[in-house]
Amino acid sequence: MRARLLPLVAASAVGLLALTGCVANATGSDSAQAALTVDSSADACTVSAAEAPSGNLSFTVTNSGDQVTEFYLLAEDGLRIVGEVENIGPGLSRDLVVQLMPGRYVTTCKPGMIGAGIDQKAFTVTDSGTDVTVDADLDARIEVANANYAAYVRDQVAQLLTGTQAFADAYLAGDDDTARALYAPTRAHWERVETVAESFGDLDPQLDLREADLEEGQDWTGWHAIEKDLWPADAEAGFAAYTPEQRQNLATLLVADTTTLNEKVQDLDFTLSQQTNGAIGLLDEVATGKVTGEEEFWSHTDLWDFQANIDGAKVLYAGVRDILLEEDADLAADLDSEFAELQELLDAQRVGEDFTLYTDLTPAEIKAFADQVNALGEPLNQLTATLVL
Amino acid sequence: MTDATSSDSPTADGPDTGAGPQAPRGLSRRGLFGLAGVGVAGLGLGVAGDRAALAVAASSAQSNASTVYPFYQEHQAGIVTPAQDRLHFAAFDVADGTTRADLVELLQDWSVAAAAMTAGRDVGDYGSVSGPYDAPPEDTGEALGLPPAGLTITFGFGPTLFQTAAGVDRFGLAARRPAELVDVPHFPGDMLEETRSGGDLCIQACADDPQVAVHAIRNLSRIAFGRAAIRWSQLGFGRTSSTSTSQATPRNLFGFKDGTANIKAEEPAAVTEHLWVGASDGPAWLAGGSYLVARRIRMTIETWDRTSLREQETVIGRNKGEGAPLSGGTEFTEPDFELAGRADQPLIDTAAHVRLAHPSQNDGIRMLRRGYNFVDGNDDLGRLDAGLFFISFQRTPASFTAVQLNLARHDALNEYIRHVGSALFAVPPGAAKGSYVGAPLFA
Incomplete structure (x- = not known):
């Protein structure tokens, strides 16, 4: 259960970058680490860090390739979508803001929007002590x-x-x-x-x-x-x-x-x-x-x-x-x-x-x-x- | 001085070039070199210090304030001139009983005054403070000590100058009216107010200092008293488009960069093809002129501010941060309307503003847009009376009509705007020194 689909209707989180200011991590610590960048190129999906503290995380995804791309944050099984940003045109950036519990995740990009996603990498969320409440019935x-x-x-x-x-x-x-x-x-x-x-x-x-x-x-x-x-x-x-x-x-x-x-x-x-x-x-x-x-x-x-x-x-x-x-x-x-x-x-x-x-x-x-x-x-x-x- | 670019460059040596001898008012000769196109035209005098663009213009923070655009030239200034920061626009109706000779005299008086003011001088022989002590000053005086501030004054003739709505030919001009100079049609969603629309004459005053622009309209309307009176007027506090590649694209009150694909002064071929009326287009008196469309577009900004960023970017078709088309690239990358994303839907929505306004979706039609943001207090419901005072110049009004019809039918932006004012004017070519604007019409 720890990596359940928390951003709810995942796709809807895409447009919410304006909210980063409103959801600042209450503990105030590690705010710099809570903001990650992702470079999605033709053949790589480079995340600025492989680890981050639990709570609110933002991924600024930049498309440095020449095809439309997507970025996915997947559960440990590499299948379940925890968060995603779609339709990033070449040269553009878009933010994904998600609230993550401690656990193991997988990051991947999908240039051209086809296939299973390239350059899949493990991504670990450590326990920051921030209370990330999750209702299993949500x-x-x-x-x-x-x-x-x-x-x-x-x-x-x-x-x-x-x-x-x-x-x-x-x-x-x-x-x-x-x-x-x-x-x-x-x-x-x-x-x-x-x-x-x-x-x-x-x-x-x-x-x-x-x-x-x-x-x-x-x-x-x-x-x-x-x-x-x-x-x-x-x-x-x-x-x-x-x-x-x-x-x-x-x-x-x-x-x-x-x-x-x-x-x-x-x-x-x-x-x-x-x-x-x-x-x-x-x-x-x-x-x-x-x-x-x-x-x-x-x-x-x-x-x-x-x-x-x-x-x-x-x-x-x-x-x-x-x-x-x-x-x-x-x-x-x-x-x-x-x-x-x-x-x-x-x-x-x-x-x-x-x-x-x-x-x-x-x-x-x-x-x-x-x-x-x-x-x-x-x-x-x-x-x-x-x-x- | 044959092409638009060169003819509309500011004079590097101040007012002497176009306007004859004079006593410059507050015109510092220091730092007047290289004023054109260094990216400083957007700097208001008093706020220069806190604008990012200042860095670009580090060589002379004062330069734009001292910019002078000559009044007497082939095309009227204020069209391909790098868009200044401030606008005061006024439409006039000619007074009852005014004769053709009176009208000509008014245009002559206006031209002389406009030449003086654009050169940074007072109106009249004695100006603000040098006249007879017991007489009211000729110039209203609020621009004393202010630099020319890149002032341009542009005159236009409305359809009713040639023939009133009732068909009366007051000035013997009906036969010289261009066939295209008729009110633009009613577009879907138009909620035009009579008191913000139409007019026999118009004056567009643009400057980098708001008081300089207001001073121009104030003195020109004063000169007109008894012959013409203001029908409606509009202040604009921030330009929303660039007419020169030297300028950064500003933002409208939706917070977006719009008009990135504007005609620029540095595109002489486009200027000739899309902007100036050709010798064979219509009446000879208008050759080298243009058509000005003004639309007061109210924005329901309170509603807009409640929409998600996703919706805002989808409606405009550009990202908000940089102004890049959603198909990718940077601000000046051509939009790719075919490029599809998820579910084969185009990245730039089919109803996006940037798509519907783009020349490629409008048979190649281009216009020179020169609009301004406005906030005129508030309405009865406590909402800001805010929006875009749209101004475009084009070789034929049909260009505007075609694009606007496309927008009015399909543009997703329509949910957040309404057109409440509309006017069309024929803008005659520039006047030669010693003559006046519109002289060929009365020849």
């Missing part, structure tokens, strides 16, 4: 969290599909009141998993494009095109309500694209860093689109979306909160309280089952939302660093 728990999140996404998209069908039916039947009532609650399912839904190339623009995002001559489809038709009060002078044929087209496409989305989310997998960064992504959706009132330009139902984005971020956070409690209880407490404060602000704008329209918010209320989103954003930023390392 892998399993992360897997559960990832599976749970995938199930959540599937459930939300399934509900989105059902809701979209009902919305489209009402819109086509000319029952605009019902369509307007269904608009925001149905979109909430989209907004809860927005960062996932957005990851499917063409579907996002087809379903969720705003009018300002169009290029000249481009057809406008999706939720916001229908939104403008249902709430024409703010439309430009001369805006004509859509013809039955236009309505038919838009509604049919909306349902068809949502059906496609539903098919695509059926076999999704998530990594831990995708989960933690997904929470940040949802928060950024709030910061750029909802706090500014740009998302629901015609219906002004931005707070519904706001709540749904936060719902989705909370689910992502809740999935990893148990793990975080063990790694950094203070951070968990911080996140708990910032989420709660944001929810308080939202709750204050509830009107029965609905929310205040964006246009009815005061500038001070909007500013308070923006500030709290930033307040939550900073501890959320640390979540990835804390969990993935």
Whole structure:
């Protein structure tokens, strides 16, 4: 067990070199030794030392060859990956930051990204006395969290599909009141998993494009095109309500694209860093689109979306909160309280089952939302660093 | 003085070359040799001491402050001129009731004043402090004692100067309007504000001292009162591109080096092909000129700062530390867009900014970019109103449109930026001494 896969989703550790400053070895000793360099050339994989003390280690991997290379830190068996950096172009450097327990490891490089890796060498981590706690169940728990999140996404998209069908039916039947009532609650399912839904190339623009995002001559489809038709009060002078044929087209496409989305989310997998960064992504959706009132330009139902984005971020956070409690209880407490404060602000704008329209918010209320989103954003930023390392 | 490179070199002997006799203001003749291209153009006077580039320019720490770029030359200065550190840009609308003769007179007055200020002199016959005691000074005076600081002043003509949106030909210029001088199209994601877009005339003032640039716009707008008024203006505090191989590539507010592949003054063939309007391109009055596109690009830096380094580098397509393309090498290595990594995915993402903006992905189109970082306070939500004031010069606006359309459609960076201002100007060629900028248009 001593050389278990600690960097969790190993590949995710690659992008975390910025974190070296935050994870300085608590003992303060040997910090110079904790930073190693690796030279990956055409035929050698030279590590600056064959030994290092346990705790946080950084490997700065420089590719001095002329092919794309990778660096691997393997368990003693030479098979299990403990840490890796991939896609290092010729001449470039990239850092691998890992937390290592005492034990024997193997280092190797893979110029050209094929084969078993060249110049395999033993690498020993000595006991520095630093407490490197490892939960043997961590892998399993992360897997559960990832599976749970995938199930959540599937459930939300399934509900989105059902809701979209009902919305489209009402819109086509000319029952605009019902369509307007269904608009925001149905979109909430989209907004809860927005960062996932957005990851499917063409579907996002087809379903969720705003009018300002169009290029000249481009057809406008999706939720916001229908939104403008249902709430024409703010439309430009001369805006004509859509013809039955236009309505038919838009509604049919909306349902068809949502059906496609539903098919695509059926076999999704998530990594831990995708989960933690997904929470940040949802928060950024709030910061750029909802706090500014740009998302629901015609219906002004931005707070519904706001709540749904936060719902989705909370689910992502809740999935990893148990793990975080063990790694950094203070951070968990911080996140708990910032989420709660944001929810308080939202709750204050509830009107029965609905929310205040964006246009009815005061500038001070909007500013308070923006500030709290930033307040939550900073501890959320640390979540990835804390969990993935 | 036939090619862009030589015509835009600073004069080694100070203001005498282009601007005639004068009383230099604060212009030290010591250390004026070899000012061009020693890598010091980026040094502001007051901060020279703590810039790494100082080491490069150890021969004369003062040299860039004393740099003078002549106003009267074949092409207007401020285009291939090594990008100065500071910008003050202003768009003007011509006032109602201004006649063609008034407009010509304004351009004449502006040219005289610009020649004086770029040479490091005050505006007017008496300047800041030598006039009649009971009259307001001709020059506003805040540049007294400051060196010329490499000031360049570049003038441009907007589409509405030739014909208003309502189709009115105020100055008898409609027939001389280049066919290409029309507003650039709406691009996906554009959120343009009327009050930050368009304009009949523009002035780009660049200098290595912010007060020198502001002094230029202030005095030129004062001269224009009654004939033209500022429509919008923009300060830029740090250049984001290099227009000479002697300059290091600076960073934008995302913390990345961008514009590494800019057209450089030292590439005369590229300058001729991509930058200057040719004699057969359109109206003769514009030959030797160029087109200036300005875009105020707001960056949502708070959101950007929450993204992982992996995402940031993927979006840009370069590494953050050195600015090398993710396909390898150093900053100036050509990106290899084919080189694949794990799972046969290209090392430079298909939506990476460096890929989509690269000439090889845009039918060989190149532009000379001359943008500046800005931070204009904050918005109502407490977010910094920060971004890039993009300026590009090109032989035809179609170059900008093609590249921008490609970026607006696909660039991963779009998630973190929004274009809020836009303007296009025809930049006439430089004026001969004794004449004025734009004279051929009115001939």
